[in-house]
Amino acid sequence: MITPRAISACLLLAALALGTLSDALHERAPVILGGYRVLAADFHVHSFPLSGSNLAPWDIVMEARRQGLDAIALTGHDNVWEGRAGRWFSSRFGGPLVLVGEEIHAPGHHVIAVGIHRTISWRLSAAAAIDEVHAQGGIAIAAHPLAGSWPAFAAAMGKLDGTEVVQPTALESEENTAQLRQFYERARAAAIGSSDYHGAGPLGVCRTYVFSRSATEQGILEALRAGRTVVFDRGRIVGDPALIRLAQQDGRLAEPPTPPPGQGLLAALSRTCGLLGLAGIVFFGFRASANGAVPQTGQHSRHSHSARSRGGRGGHAEKTVIEPPSP
């Protein structure tokens, strides 16, 4: 007889097999527009375990390749070790360009520091933190600058190199979108699209197209300082007007795919089998008792001390008797 457990196990195995088979890497040809190398980048990515994300830095690097990203900034919450670990992995085993960064996680505001090498204290004001970022040769991006953080950024508006104009916060509501757009127009800094990746949704769901002179860290930082970025946001395009025209005429740049991640029949079968298999295995994975007997309703028994003292030894199936609790 085919049991629910066997079916669930088969579904899970099928999901793993199909998912792994469909997990192929698709190399993309470099995009060159107007003499610039256009790099798809995500400048706000967190990793496990200390930044509230699901995956370790090396897993993030491998996933970024599959999501078609040319560059990422690993921005640990008040630490740079995640970026260093990711950069080491990428330099050793290949992958997108990894920039060392930090999300300076102050209570009233968050600043993304990209291209730094030392942790910057969260206790600094936004302006002082940005000065420290620049002293280290990096660039500073206002992270999800909703209205609540505007007072903290008031003294730093002229110092910002970039501001997040689209990220998951904006996807949550039009009000958030409007606030991020207002801040961008006041800051006059480079338009940035980031995923603020913590594990929900794909890496690079919002991304920045950087028009860089070279596919290097310094090239990216120089392009960001010069404001040479374009960001797609649900049919709207934000960024340098000249570069937007260039991108529209060319037509190769586009928003990340809006259908579910993992396109294709194999991926769809994998997630379907996976979800059904998981539901089955968690509810039918193990039987109630060693011999498959059904605990009968109304059955009463007495507690046995000797039975308890024999408990826990390997392979020793024991009968422990128990009184139902009194109401």
Added chain:
Amino acid sequence: MNELLKAHSPEAWVLLRPRAAWPRLAGFAAEGGRWLAWRRPLLFAFVLGCIVSLMTSGRVTLRLAGPATIYWTFVPLCEVASLAAVGARSRRKVPISRAIDLFFMGHGVWFLWLIGFAAVWAFCPAPHAFAWLSKPWVRYGPVFAAIAWSGYIDFWFFRSVFARTRAGAACALLAQRLICWSGALALFLAPSAWTVLASRLGL
């Protein structure tokens, strides 16, 4: 159907009728020896790994599910540690390995929540998923319902398997939650939470 469910899915039986299920499940033998203490925690970690893979890439791939299973073993480890701490002085009716096995049998509600959450990310386009999950009743309703129902399930676990009185079971439940969730959240959110805490306390 009811009898088939009891025999083949103790998790479903505990999920639907914990007060009736726990005393009878605890009274039955389970094979496995030391493996008994680890099979369900490991399954929990594996489910978490698959969930991470589904949420990130929309498929179950070894590249993501494997490492994520290893990383997220800290969650069942925190649970086992908290259960051992709470159960150290209890008049347990079963050996500790069986107690762990039974405790994880009560995780059906969390599995349902996790699988539902993963299904949203696996099948909905990300912009729609973000917009939909930002609604308070969608974001918080299911998780608070899961917290409440799992609390009820575990309350009757401590009553039946650990032979506690009502007050004792409530204390055990609170202690277990405090130990387990503090440990897990400390690892996961410590740096972020520290800045908020430190600034509020003026440290």
